[in-house]
Amino acid sequence: MKTPVDAPAEHRTERADPERVESPKRTGGTRKKARGTGRITAVLLALASAALGLLVWVVLANSGIEGFPGPVVVARRAGELIADGTLFEDAGASLKRVLIGYVLGVVLAVPVGFVMGWYPVVRRLIEPWLQFFRMVPPLAIIPLAIVLMGIDETPKIFVIFLASFLSSVVSTFQGVVAVDVTLVNAARVLGARDPQVFLGVVVPASTPFILVGMRIGLGASWATVVAAELIAAQGGLGFRMQQAQLYYDLPTIFVQLIAIGAIGLAMDRLLLVAERRLTHWQERR
Structure with missing residues (x-):
């Protein structure tokens, strides 16, 4: 057994x-x-x-650099600017300019990038001009924008718009071009038409590129608004830095720099959260 x-x-x-x-x-x-x-x-x-x-x-x-303020001095100056409301007014003015120019640039860049990536003829017509203007720093356009548009808010918002638009449109159309052709062909074999392929395959696959371009455009927008405010403005973080420079007020300059970095970092973290939620299907390390 x-x-x-x-x-x-x-x-x-x-x-x-x-x-x-x-x-x-x-x-x-x-x-x-x-x-x-x-x-x-x-x-x-x-x-x-x-x-x-x-x-x-x-x-x-404490290394002996003349006039270099320490954290305590800068914190004390920040408290003074917060108490009299100056810091909030300047931050609000700069943030308003950045949001208007940045949102306008991204809203226009995404559809333009999709069209460039989807239609090769349009890409060949627009891309040379796009790359040309990318080589021209937005800061170099500020004097021209001031001469043509005046010294009010329009030239500042325009150069911010240009900086965010150029960064976002390049990332968008590169994302469309980088879509795996196998996925597109598979969708068409299954009977999907061009609108379905575009919405079901191209848009999701391009989303990570779009969000990266938005983050790059955000940094470019803040750099541009500070430069614009240094040249012609009656308020803003860059304007306050210029005024502090005239009086060798280094603590105030440090306060403005920290404010710019903190606000920009907070906005970037929000975009990063959105990126993780919209691209949760991606494999991450």
């Missing part, structure tokens, strides 16, 4: 080891625990980075 051990291999049934089989509940708990650990690690690294930056700042302030 054959025992289960002597039975042929094909007739044996292996019992599942309860320690080796992971239940969905255990797997989900492990993933949540890993996410929580990753977030804690990210927060700790961010705090360590901030502490390191402050340490370097203190070292530079």
Whole structure:
């Protein structure tokens, strides 16, 4: 009589080891625990980075550089500017210009980029001019814009619009061009028409490129608005920096620089959150 051990291999049934089989509940708990650990690690690294930056700042302030303010002096000056409302007024003026020019640039750049990427004829007609204007810094157009449009808000918003538009349109049409042809052909084999291919394949595949272009355009917009305010403005963070320069007021300049960086970083983080939500299907490291 054959025992289960002597039975042929094909007739044996292996019992599942309860320690080796992971239940969905255990797997989900492990993933949540890993996410929580990753977030804690990210927060700790961010705090360590901030502490390191402050340490370097203190070292530079105490290194003998003439007039270089330390964190305490800058914090005191920031408190004064916040108390009298100057910092909020300047930040609001600059933020308004950036938002108007940036949104207009992105809204126009996305459809133009899609058309350039989808129709090769349009791309060949527009791309040379696009690359030409990309080689001209928006800062170089500020004097011309002031002469043609005056010294009010229009030239400032225009150069911000140009900076964000050029960055976003290039990323958009590169995203359309980079779409895997196999996906497009597969959709057409399954009976999808051009509008369905465009909306179902091209747009989702191009979304990561669009969002990267939007983040680059955001940085270009802030750089441009500060330069525009340095040349001709009656308010804004760049304008306040120019006024502080005339009086060698370095603490005020530092306050404006920190404000620009903080606002720009917050806006970039919002775009990063949107990118993760819209491109959750992508594999990430």
